[in-house]
Amino acid sequence: MPILSATSRRIKILIVLVIGLFVGVSLIASGLDRHADRLFDPLRAIAAPRTPSGKIVVVEMDAASVAAIRQWPWPRDHYAMVTDRLRRAGAASITFDVDLSSANTPAGDRSLAAALARADGMVALPTFAQQARSGDRRSIDALPLAMFRPHAALASVSMQPDSDGVVRRAPFGTITVGTPRPSLSAYIAKRSGSADTFFPIDFGVNPERLPRLSFIDVRDGRFAPDAVRGRDILIGATAIEMGDRYATPHWGVIPGVIVQALAAETLLRGIPTFGSAAIPIALALLLGALAVVPRRLVSAWLLAAAAPIGLAGLAIVAQSTLGIVYPVTAPMAVLIVIHGMWLLLRLADRAEQQRCIDEDTGIGNQRAFLRDFGSAAPAPVLVAQVGNFDTVVTLLGERAGHDLILRLAERLRIAAADAAVYRIGDRLLAMRLDMSAEERVDFQEGLRALLTQPVEILGRRVDAAVHVGIADQGQSLHDRLIDATRAANEAAAEGVFRRDSTVDVEAMERRLVLMGELDQAIARGEIEVHYQPKLDIGTDRITSVEALVRWRHPVRGLIGPDAFIPFAEQSDRIGPLTLYVIERTMRDLGQWREHGLMLSGAVNLSATLIALPAFAQAVDTLLAGNIVSPEHLIFEVTESATLADPERAAATLRRFRAQGVGISMDDYGTGQSTLSYLRQLPLTELKIDRSFVQHAAHNHADALMVRSTIALAHDLGLKVVAEGIEDQDCLAFLRTAGCDMAQGYLISRPLPVDALGALLRNRLAA
Template identity: 35%
Template structure:
């Protein structure tokens, strides 16, 4: 396995992550002897858009050279210098510079033909400076992990900019690993605008190697491992800083693997477990921490193959120990020596009754008993069970569970046995002079068609049900298996329901609180199962959120609702539609594009859609979620805080969410005419919302008295059974066509 990981580089992702971690541990500032003069967005704003022509760049070179730097490199596209006069101005400035000048050369590769094309400065720059290569080697993950010493360009070996800046001469076009232990953010840089305007002290540049390059927002960027992407020119500087500290030695993965295999062999051979564990830990720590010290000596190693070899040895040792322990345990309980459930499973099908006994307070009792007294406790329990079950073999499981096979007979006969056992356990057990009361319940399984392992579990389920219901025993009901099967396959059934039209959308009308006009509706999902009938939303929406199916369910409702709203509004009405939005969905990068696509599909203006976010839910990935909410608001979609008043962060939600309305929870509205505190709360909420420029929706308007109270308080929008129950879209269209206002539903 170590060889596979080394030769095939299977663990490259892990190796890279470890390198990033080690770099952060060794983090230290750059030398400060190499600085960047950045043609940034401020420089472009001050001195004109890119590309800068030759005369402009010449002015920048002159300004930098006036500070007496050691070297000057200008990372410019010499094909965009403008007129011959402008290009000549730059050539003249470079030839006249007192600093050593470095000129960029590079090559490009045609992605279709593979043809290589060399790019060098025009002939007028001949003699203006030393050519250096500026190619970057970008890995598959868009990061720069290694950098060249030199590159073949135009038939000759050209040193890289990094090598030249570090005064390193290498005879071959090899790559060296970039040391990101040097903090790339510590490299000094200056805006070209400040240089040209004389706002930079000459002392900041004197004697340093100066690289002039673009850092504006439009320039190509690459990923610094462990950090954000940065402009390409920065990698030449960090490469130079790496070489300044010492040429890195790449020791590879073979040496660590050989060392790890020697230690792994010892881990497998040592007989004492503690000694093997200590050696394993020592080796693992060495493989993890050792490279930090080696990298401080400029030696790079790859340790994932070695770690894999050591891990395989450790796992093999654990598996061997587990097999030995399993054989030791076999079919008996290690503490009591009694047969366990593994012994029960070795029996064939049994047509008689399976009985399980559960000692409900077993954990509380054994928590205070040493192992020897626990054995004595179990022996006394088993003695009573054997006596009350007619001498049947008792199988001991964990957590105070005992199972036996009842002799064939009637259910009445076994219940009489259980009555007798209950009587036996009314007397306390004496363990080491202590009186211990036991609480025992029993469960029966009568279904002889299943395996003993299944039947033992079923009998235990029945015993737990008896304990929950306050009974002394219970018989397992096979119908509960069907219910369990339904619960386990709920999400798959939900997908099937969407595909087969079992899910549909009901619409609850919403009315203007002042004009009484029917102005919109809330879309509510419904599930009508062909066998189980109506399935309530709280039975499948929660599991859909937890099981990752809420996205499809929400978009199904949104699609149907927008289709209805689009149909209504094409008739010339101003009709809004509200759809509930699950908080987990707010973290999806598909949310905003999907909403925008569906609005366009159904030709509905964004301001006619309201997305309701439940206030009782907490925002998890707050930045992503708030960004999505702000994007929806910018799109024109209205946002509403649903179930307002039931959460723990009401004012926080009002501050953070760009909502245009709040929806007061029905629990406050339904008691409006009976509770003075609810009346005060609702009224103050309406006034607060209005002062913040938000509308208020009241849900749960159940009678005329509540309706009138809300009107007096100035509530903007109302909905509830008194005004209209959730209904199919055909019924909604009928009510819209009647143009009716408030009426009792």
């Protein structure tokens, strides 16, 4: 019973997507996304790590250099010596990130100017804008001394941290003294761009792996020329006492010259750009739509969890491969809103669905009935009351009561051409009758025939006392439901269809006492296995037997299975009993075969055992014990054995069949879903119920049913066993019909193991 119709579902999906889009656009319009996007910067760096190119070498004005020179500002003849050393070693370019805008010692300034002249254009000097004075928003453009400019290029070293003080981007260039200047990073990487435009710095580049040389080592010639030959040299302060440090994502506070180097490394790889938010938002809408499509809540949760990861991953891939930095906050917000709203709606729908389901049977309850048909056109309402529901539960347990309701609901559904059936009370089923008056007459006749047939529950056939009431009138659906329930109560009082049965309390107590003795009875050998022969009609020989359990009680005498098997099922003692019967049967088969009596043996499996893993494992152990080959064993099951969990029951039977055990369907023809079981179960044999076989020799309808069943089974490669053979006419009919085997009192009653052996030897001797 779906909570959402297809139309309602599509409308809700559309509304959720529109709200998600609105939230994303609102974040962009307010600018909040840019601030939140900064939280993802460390993730971008961690997820896309990159080793520096090695083309840029940083000459550090480090602590060792400060300790060696011992004065500040440094005389510029030190810079001159470093410039000459690097030029002679074959550096491709030399760029200073050092303030050279004010005069120092005259000799030192002349020395640096001469070195720049000797370098003849391979050196770039910094230009920048600085604050006029504390508290003043105006800035003053700073250029190197005029004596340094003729033989040097000028590059801007200005950085603009974001409002939180963290540097995330660098300019392509700035304007100082009215002239556009390339940024230091653009100059080194030889990339062009407009002044006062910015590009994102790739902080995935590891600054700790940048090639570095100490300033004092270069000045004194303590370096290998190969370390700088053909490389771009960047000279700047890294000593803490020199300041010039910036906060960065992921790497924390690092020297400005290192930030410049990272910016240059970024441009060496390509020109990164800031991508539009439209693309990731569109992708977020697509991922959000994919996550809300699955109807299974678990799938929706998994997709909802995977979508943000996928979106972040695509953003990182775009940055690392295409050099495009896309915003992720707004699209993430779109995903969160879409998934959050949809999952809340799904949970609300699931909660509503749970309120509309009967927990015991899984079919709709009264709330579901009123919901599904509350706004529909008026139509008659039928209510079926199970009069002996309490009796069934008292005798067989709650599971039997649930199975009874399920089987009756199935019959109601069949009678009304697959109409929905609802459980509106412990013993009440309801349905809406969308049919004409003429159709209702036929429906009621068919329904009477279905409901008066015994119902098979836990391997037993039970008479269900079903009373039906129908309400045609009533202003509301609720009123019609009440009227139909009242009519069903009146039908019960008048004994319509069936009269309720009474509980034999004394018999119940006697049987419950027996259950307390059953375990000891198995251990003491009081449980006997009798065998009823099966005749191979073609050869007129007994080739198989069915194992039937008996209890030889020391006080009560011989007790038949009907007196204790149902209660063994209810009290969870049927498993050990069945395993005992299987083992006993296998041992008897082995002994017979040692004496030349080649028989197969059939054992009935209770409906309560089929889907139990522990029972299946215990049977596997018995089969592996080599008592007798599993090919000589047959397990007989009824249709109800697979009712509670069809898939697991079928899997268990396939497991037994794979080991060689034959699988027989008992009482074929009495269930409602028999044909589907022929397709689903690994059957080797059908047993036609005695109710069809006994009169087939004289009743045309029964004969037709038996013949068609035999033909169908043979076409499916199955053997056919007919039960209840009590006269020669019946056996003769089965011969002409092509039946494979016959079982019944005409062949033999169930016999103890010794008596059966004698019977078989006598038939062989005859």
